[in-house]
Amino acid sequence: MAVSQQYPNMNHKRKRQPDKPAQNPLQAKRIKLLETRKHLPIWPKQSAIHTALAHHDVLILSGETGSGKSTQIPQFLLDQPYCKPRKGCAGKIAVTQPRRVAAISLARRVAEEMGSPLGSASPGSRVGYSVRFDENTSPGTRIKYLTEGMLLQEILRDGALGEYGCVVVDEVHERSVNVDLLLGFLRGLVRGKRKGGLKVVVMSATAEVEALAKFFDESAGETEAMIGGEGEVPQVTDESGRDDDEVSWNGFEDPDEASQGTGAINGTHNAVASSPTQSARIYVEGRQYPVTTKYLDTPADELEEAALQRIFALHTKEPLPGDILVFLPGQDRIHSLQTLVEEFAQSLPPDIPKLQVLPLFAALPQNQQQRIFQPAPPRTRKVILSTNIAETSVTVPGVRFVVDTGLVKIKQFRTRLGLESLLVKPISRSSADQRQGRAGREAPGQCHRLYTKSAYDALESHSAPEILRCDLASALLTLKARGIADPLNFSFLTPPPLSALQKALLHLLHLSALSTTGSLTPTGRQLSRLPLTPALARVVLEAAKPSLNCLHPIIDIVAALSVENLWLNPDTEEGRERAAEARQALMSREGDHLTLLAAVRGYVAEASDRRRWAEAHMISHRAMQSVMDVRKQLLAQCQRADLFRHQDTVAAETTSSTTMELSQTEPILRSLLAGFAAHTARLCPDGSYKTFVGNQTVGIHPGSVLQGRKVEGIVFSEFVYTTRAWARNVSVVRLGWVGEVLG
DNA sequence: AACAGTAAT
Structure with a gap:
């Protein structure tokens, strides 16, 4: 959750402090912010939280947007006994986030609130963050915000997480694969009575506490996560078993029932002093403006048409200010609705304010994405047509009206066919509620659902967690490399179907990451250290072999493959023709991989103006910058693993790209085949x-x-x-x- | 003519 989401009133006017003797500006800021903090809904829960964690190892904290939990909880815990350095544990606090920007902005905010410099700015700084490509901590760091993936990396180095006295797992309701893996590891550490003890705070939107409590509380039985041991697992065979690609997921219990559990603490001192293995629960309300929600009486025949009508009804009836945010499943439908709205806007009478239509999706070039943050011209209402990027990742300012088509594009891995499908599906109720909440961030708002009330009631309560929808090869390699001997029996919050797990093990066997007995091979260990899918990591190892000798170009290609949307996607026929022409010089007859290589090499070779080069070739400059980051990281890691020892580096660096293609095309393509x-x-x-x-x-x-x-x-x-x-x-x-x- | 929801190591 981004900081801006939690502080709708963050930009309020600050009262001028009475004149005082010269004060450290960091401390002055801290004192000012303290007043704001005291008004957060989480503030009065502080003693209940302390009591809960004094008696329990696990606290499940549910609370919606605006409660202040992501910033305040770590500060509350800082002076507690379990956050003191001691034997076997440095007593730091880790706070995980699903997104890098959230980890960074929360760390920045908390540093301000604590009157501490941020990260490496000073050795005495007490707050830092760690995300890929950007580690900002100091020896004095006590609170570290990090992405879920970074904490998993730390488990690779130290399975006991001895650095931390407390791990706070935020945004668990989003159910990313990484958060599910982390929860399994943390459950194992708490139950395994880690040396020095470990406290775990799991933070989530309200609905799923029941399932989480059950996960942490139920007797371990035969399926304990074991860290540090490499044992035997059942033989991996070629039989794929029953086909259960179509997983239906029951979701969680109703939120109302969930809050009434036996271990619940309702914000007072009545902590249940049961076994510390039993988790405690606390609920904290959010802070949002009220949102009125309207439904259609009958289902819409044509969604874009229904959206168009709703947009114009709102625009003509509702006074400014108040922008409209429309949720659509994808780029194509955003574009067609944009065309419709712009046509219709021209027929508006001159006494009515103007409309400015702004598309929003992840692949949109940065400068166009930025337009949603700029104020509209006078007497103009913004209409933002967005994918689910605006549901969690981007907070659009100024929105008072949400129009929800109720659709989303979902990627689902089909185990049996070995392919991913990207299909338009109805959203879940929790997703519908999240979209609705986007209307109430700055003022009371309205949400217009382009479906009926009964359609809403019939929606799944939550979307299936990612672990039921993705290729499990990467997750299983993560588990194996962190000492989980039998990943089929790992304590998954939602266990994936056995057939999907077996298929992934088989894939890892084919990549030589696992032996036929299921144990991690030296190759598998090397694959797990690379920040790539197992298949792409395997391509890198293959290219390093002396017989193929093409590690440099393969790193360029693999870096480009692990970044989305390198090629800009024009939405007009004319744009597409222009793009084809611009890319002509990079195109390889051997296919897309060598074309990507030419693009990366062309960009690297451009010395004067790389942004202009990218624009001229209709390539995303932002994507290319991440290619450069990944490339640098891969080069460093391959260097460290001594993978360059057989590489003819002189040839790779001095040969022109055309000569290279002739001599290295075959080894490059053969390396790709290995993965x-x-x-x-x-x-x-x-x-x-x-x-x-x-x-x-x-x-x-x-x-x-x-x-x-x-x-x-x-x-x-x-x-x-x-x-x-x-x-x-x-x-x-x-x-x-x-x-x-x-x- | 056909095609790309969103994160992350």
């Missing part, structure tokens, strides 16, 4: 491509440079199902090479 042997297809007489493994028909994605080409074989690093099965990021391979890797 993506199952993502290969051959050309059939009817002109279609069919996969070698599974014999499925697959189309070359319209965005590929190989689109429309007929070659004997292809390898692809992404396999997605949308309107049909598509191969994305595709390269040309010889049938003989595929035969070699498939045996």
Whole structure:
């Protein structure tokens, strides 16, 4: 949760302090902020929280937007006995966040509230943060905000997390894969009675406390998470078992029932002094303005049409100020609604304020995304057409009206087919409520749902946690590398189907990350250290072999593959033609991977103005900057792992890109095959491509440079199902090479 | 003509 989300009134006018002897400005700020802190809903709960953690190892804290929990809880805990340095434990506090920006902005805010410098600014700084590419801590750090992934990395170094006396896990209701893995590890540490003791605070929006309490409280039985031991697991076999791709998830209990559990503490001193393994619960209310919610009487035939009507009804009836935020499933429908609204806006009578339509989605170039933060021209209402990016990741200012189509695009991994599908689906009730809340951040608001009340009631209470929707190979490798001998019996908050776990183990076996007995191989250990999917990490290791000798170009390609949306996606026909022309010089006949390599090399070689180079090639400068970060990190890690020892570095650095293509194309494509042997297809007489493994028909994605080409074989690093099965990021391979890797 | 929800190591 971003700081700005928790402090709707953060920009209130500050009272001038009476004149005092010269004061440290950090302390002056701290004293001013203290007044604001005292008015947060969480403030009066401080003693209840202390009592709860004095008697329990686990506290489940539920509270909605505006309670102040993300900033205040760590400060409340700081002077408690379990946050004192002691034998086997440095007593620090870790606070995990699902997003980097949230970790950074919360750390910044808490440092201000504590009157402390931030991170490495001073050795005495008591607040820091740690996110990928940006570690900002000092020897004095007592409170560390970090992303979930960073804490998992710390578990790799120290399975007991001896640095911390308390771990606070925030935004658990979002149920990212990483938070689910962390909860399993933390449960193991608390139950395993870690040396020095460990307190865990799990923070969530209200609904799921019952399931969380059960997870931490239920007797361990036979499925304890074991850290530090590498044992035997059942034989990995090729039988895929029953097909349960279509997982239905029951969700959590009703919030009303959940708050009435046996261990509940309702904000007073009545802590239940039961076994410390029993978790405590505290509920804290949020702080939001009221939002009036309206439904359709009958389902809409055409959503864009219904949205258009609602937007114009609001615009003509409601006085300014008050912008409109519309939730749509994807870029295409945002664009079509934008066209409709802009056409209609031209027919508005001159006495009515103007409309400014602003699209918002992650792939949108940064400068266009920034437009939502700029004030509209006078007598103009903004209409923001957004994907679910505005649900949690971006807070749009000025919104008083939300229009919700009730749809979202969801990625689901299909275990049996080995592909991801990206499909438009109805949102969950909690998602609908989250969207509704976006209307009440600055003033009382309205939410207009473009579906009926009964449709809302029929929605799933929560969306399925990511761990039920993703390829589990990466998660299982994470578990194995952190000493979980038998990941099939790991304590998952929501255990994935056995068939999905087995399929992932098999994939890891094929990548030589696991042995046939299921133990982690030296290769598997190396793969787990790279910040890549197991398949891409395997490609990197393959390229480092002396026989292939192409680590430098493979790092460039892999870095580009692990970043989304390198190519800008114009929304007009003319734009698409311009883009094709701009990219002509980078295009490789060998496919998308060598085209990506040419793009990365071109950008690296550009000495004067890289932003202009990116714009001229219709490439996202922001994406390219992250490619540079990933590339740098991979180069450093490969250096540290001594993977460059067999590499001909002189040749890689001095050869021009064209010469390189001739000499290194084959080893590059062969390296890709080592990670993506199952993502290969051959050309059939009817002109279609069919996969070698599974014999499925697959189309070359319209965005590929190989689109429309007929070659004997292809390898692809992404396999997605949308309107049909598509191969994305595709390269040309010889049938003989595929035969070699498939045996 | 077809196509890309959102995070993260």
